[in-house]
Amino acid sequence: MKKILIYFLFVFAISFLFAKKALAICPICTIAVGTGVGFSRWLGVNDTITGLWLGGFIVSIIAWTESWLEKKNIRFKGRIFANILAYYALIIIPLYYSGIIGNPMNTFCFCGLDKLLFGIIAGSLAFWFGASWYFYLKEKNNDHVYFPFQKVVMSILPLIIMSIIFYFL
Secondary structure, three states: OHHHHHHHHHHHHHHHHHOOOOOOOOHHHHHHHHHHHHHHHHHOOOHHHHHHHHHHHHHHHHHHHHHHHHHOOOOOOOHHHHHHHHHHHHHHHHHHHOOOOOOOOOEEOOOOEEHHHHHHHHHHHHHHHHHHHHHHHHHHOOOOOOOOOHHHHHHHHHHHHHHHHHHHO
């Protein structure tokens, strides 16, 4: 358990090296997601809910990295695909080899899909949807937000809603 927590804290700390003033996803969102992952595992929260926040964290870090690469004018064919593949591999492979993902006693409903893996997929889609929705609404409003901290709320809100749903399932 300590190794996993140290691993997540290390990945989280490294993300601050790439933090700049203007990013695709704000640092507050990433801090909230990273903190949620660490505490939920420590508190024994269901792995599906932990996976939701971990998926959101991965998408946030991917967006940060893409923003940083674009700002540094680092472009190559398949950059986004390589970035996505690298981050998911960096998270999922160690979880698999440590026995956290792939445990036959930790499956979701009848389909046999791992709870944490299912949560990562659902959380990634939810966070991406929330961030995309924010950019869509901002564009429709002449590049102005509707309310303060709209980017934070709209990125995190789908994760909160899905966490509540999976809590009661």
